Amino acid sequence: MSDPYGLRRVIKPAGVLPQRAESLDPELPLGEDELLIEVESLNIDAASFRQIEKAEGGDTARIAEHIRRIVSSRGKMHNPVTGSGGMLIGRVAEIGPKHPAAGDLKPGERIATLVSLSLTPLRLREVVKVHPAIDRVDVKAQAILFASGLYARLPTDLPETLALAALDVCGAPALVARHVRPGMRVLVLGAGKSGALCCAQARQSLKGQGQVIAMDISPAAVKRFRDDGLCDAGLAVDATRALETMQALQSATGGELCDLVVNVASVPETEMSELLCSKDGGSVIFFSMATSFTAATLGAEGLGKDITLYMGNGYVPGHANLTLELVRQVPAIRRLFEERYTGS
Numbered sequence: 001m002s003d004p005y006g007l008r009r010v011i012k013p014a015g016v017l018p019q020r021a022e023s024l025d026p027e028l029p030l031g032e033d034e035l036l037i038e039v040e041s042l043n044i045d046a047a048s049f050r051q052i053e054k055a056e057g058g059d060t061a062r063i064a065e066h067i068r069r070i071v072s073s074r075g076k077m078h079n080p081v082t083g084s085g086g087m088l089i090g091r092v093a094e095i096g097p098k099h100p101a102a103g104d105l106k107p108g109e110r111i112a113t114l115v116s117l118s119l120t121p122l123r124l125r126e127v128v129k130v131h132p133a134i135d136r137v138d139v140k141a142q143a144i145l146f147a148s149g150l151y152a153r154l155p156t157d158l159p160e161t162l163a164l165a166a167l168d169v170c171g172a173p174a175l176v177a178r179h180v181r182p183g184m185r186v187l188v189l190g191a192g193k194s195g196a197l198c199c200a201q202a203r204q205s206l207k208g209q210g211q212v213i214a215m216d217i218s219p220a221a222v223k224r225f226r227d228d229g230l231c232d233a234g235l236a237v238d239a240t241r242a243l244e245t246m247q248a249l250q251s252a253t254g255g256e257l258c259d260l261v262v263n264v265a266s267v268p269e270t271e272m273s274e275l276l277c278s279k280d281g282g283s284v285i286f287f288s289m290a291t292s293f294t295a296a297t298l299g300a301e302g303l304g305k306d307i308t309l310y311m312g313n314g315y316v317p318g319h320a321n322l323t324l325e326l327v328r329q330v331p332a333i334r335r336l337f338e339e340r341y342t343g344s
């Protein structure tokens with residue numbers, strides 16, 4: 001029987017989709033429309049990794065144990081506190097004859113999944129190593145991809161850790177490409193890896209007309225974006241302090257607000273900053289997994305502002321290729337990712 005969304009893997013509560021499930025069954029045998037992956041590493045979502053790291057005082061052995069506990073109780077790496085997952089990298093182990101990749105992928109090929117770990121059945125045998133600097137955990141594990149599950153073949157011209165880190169957030173620059181038009185003023189909140197990709201894409205989409213402003217709590221991150229030409233202006237602000245954030249923006253723009261605000265900061269309670277920085281009639285895209293729907297929607301209403309609020313869908317057709325092309329074409333992005341994810 002065809003089961004593209006993996007309903008047969010849900011243990012409880014019965015009848016929900018895998019992402020909403022408390023626990024999944026990651027055991028074999030493989031369904032005829034499923035794909036089995038021998039997993040090498042998990043790229044944990046930034047918000048999830050920060051939460052686990054903080055809960056375990058930064059101790060890598062305890063972080064490993066924390067991850068083991070989540071996967072053994074849930075059958076997936078779905079952080080119950082942040083609700084987020086991440087993605088994985090591994091080799092194709094077996095392809096069910098009715099999986100859409102049958103005839104395309106072959107056993108042994110290396111792929112990265114582009115659907116969240118929060119819905120991916122995972123059987124974890126061992127946590128081999130935790131890499132806190134890159135939110136990555138090397139593991140011995142097997143994962144199952146449903147027929148609807150997106151994946152990307154790992155490119156051979158880019159270092160693997162770098163490609164994985166870029167693919168992990170590839171929905172963000174792709175959605176920026178969809179929304180940015182020449183003449184806009186675009187604010188990117190969070191000068192991390194998604195922030196870099198979003199700024200680079202916004203600059204490309206503006207075609208020299210408009211402005212990209214980057215904001216981050218770290219003055220060094222902001223300076224780097226400015227020096228690298230990823231933004232036209234950079235502001236060091238704590239985005240959890242909404243009024244100060246808006247004032248910083250307005251003093252940099254002569255009182256103007258933004259047509260589009262993109263939230264890729266990794267902390268909660270930044271919604272009011274994005275809303276205050278958006279002009280009436282503008283749009284905000286919330287990518288951060290720490291976003292509260294309630295805070296965003298009630299916050300906009302409370303301000304009496306007509307702002308279109310988008311929740312950043314991680315899937316945009318062509319997102320993997322668009323993002324890998326940015327890494328290939330924009331030297332500043334390539335350097336930033338190389339330093340952060342390959343140590344070179």
Ligand SMILES: NC(=O)c1ccc[n+]([C@@H]2O[C@H](COP(=O)([O-])OP(=O)(O)OC[C@H]3O[C@@H](n4cnc5c(N)ncnc54)[C@H](OP(=O)(O)O)[C@@H]3O)[C@@H](O)[C@H]2O)c1
Pocket residue numbers: 045046047084168169170171172189190191192193194195215216217218221237238239240263264265266267287288289290312313314315
């Ligand atoms: N839905 C999707 O498809 C999608 C796509 C892309 C990203 N995202 C989400 O977006 C978030 C960011 O991801 P990422 O990988 O880009 O993380 P990242 O590299 O850690 O970047 C986040 C940035 O936010 C900054 N930040 C932290 N606290 C701040 C504050 N109070 N004010 C302003 N900036 C602050 C961080 O600064 P420090 O490093 O100094 O703390 C960091 O530079 C994650 O939750 C991720 O899951 C989702």
